[in-house]
Amino acid sequence: MGQHSCCNQQKVKRGLWSPEEDEKLIRFITTHGYGCWSEVPEKAGLQRCGKSCRLRWINYLRPDIRRGKFTPEEEKLIINLHNVVGNKWAHIASHLPGRTDNEIKNYWNSWIKKKINRKLSSANMTTRQSTTTTTSANVDQAHLDYGYNNPTHLSFLSQDMSTNNIKQPIQEPIFSSSSTLFMLDTSGSVLEGQNGDCIAQTEYFNDSMWQMNKNQIPELPSQVLNFSTNNGIYSGYLPPLMENLEGIVEGQSCHLNNEEGRDECLIQKQHVFNEWAVDQTASQQCPNYLFWDDEQQQVQVVGEEMVGASSSNMGPMLSSYPTAL
């Protein structure tokens, strides 16, 4: 096993930190700060490498650290964010004040194991009758399912969490349109699919835009559209007619207007984080999707003309968005 360049100059201590070491590090950081981590061990009188000091400080000693069990809200948020960004623990941690990427990663890995084991158990139960043994396919299926075994049932977002590889959808998308794919963070009530599953939360629907889905959505009461899901994320296909829409982002909302300037669609960004997330790779299969152009400060549709512009403070587009089309 190799060592870090910063850790091979002299003998460095490894393993658990003693209270004395913690005290030394705390005393040094609080009085001097940590301009250069590689200098911290020597100046603080520690026989550790700079990286080890940094890790100890960030993951354990810094004063704003928040310890203890994750609250249901935090758990929900982690699941939501993981659905969007995958194993970007630092990114996820940045949305949970006081939590570290390491803590979240550990939590998630425990959570995954539980979920996969549960799924495997049920998969084995069903395959036992068909004489199928526990195979990697079962594991894959468990992987596919576990992250989305939540009320939203957005199963067309299924993915292999360990690799972020795009997987084939395990059921048809709820909307048959092949037009714009988008994803954003919102929250709200419930949209039910044909089988009664909670697919997404919907508060407002534009009648014309969602006409084709009326058989799936019994009531389309209003003029604006507000997607959301129980887990705070909606992802799906926008209905057609996008080419004549313009978007205006106002704070937490994106208004998509038709040619007459009438609201066709209101997409609300209600909480959790500031990104719109769209899979860039999806453009090959779905050449017409919505994304936030950070440089242009505009809502863009790839493969079509620009849909809208805004001066909002929406965050950067995510280039990695785990989904399947």
Added chain:
DNA sequence: AAGCTAGTCAACCGCCCTCGG
């Protein structure tokens, strides 16, 4: 009480990126 197992979590490893010389 002892041994085993699964879960948790702190810490390390190694890769990658950025930046400055």
Added chain:
DNA sequence: TCCGAGGGCGGTTGACTAGCT
């Protein structure tokens, strides 16, 4: 442009612990 140092971060390991037999 190249190279090395430093730092960030995801993956992995292994010590510890609680619960079960």
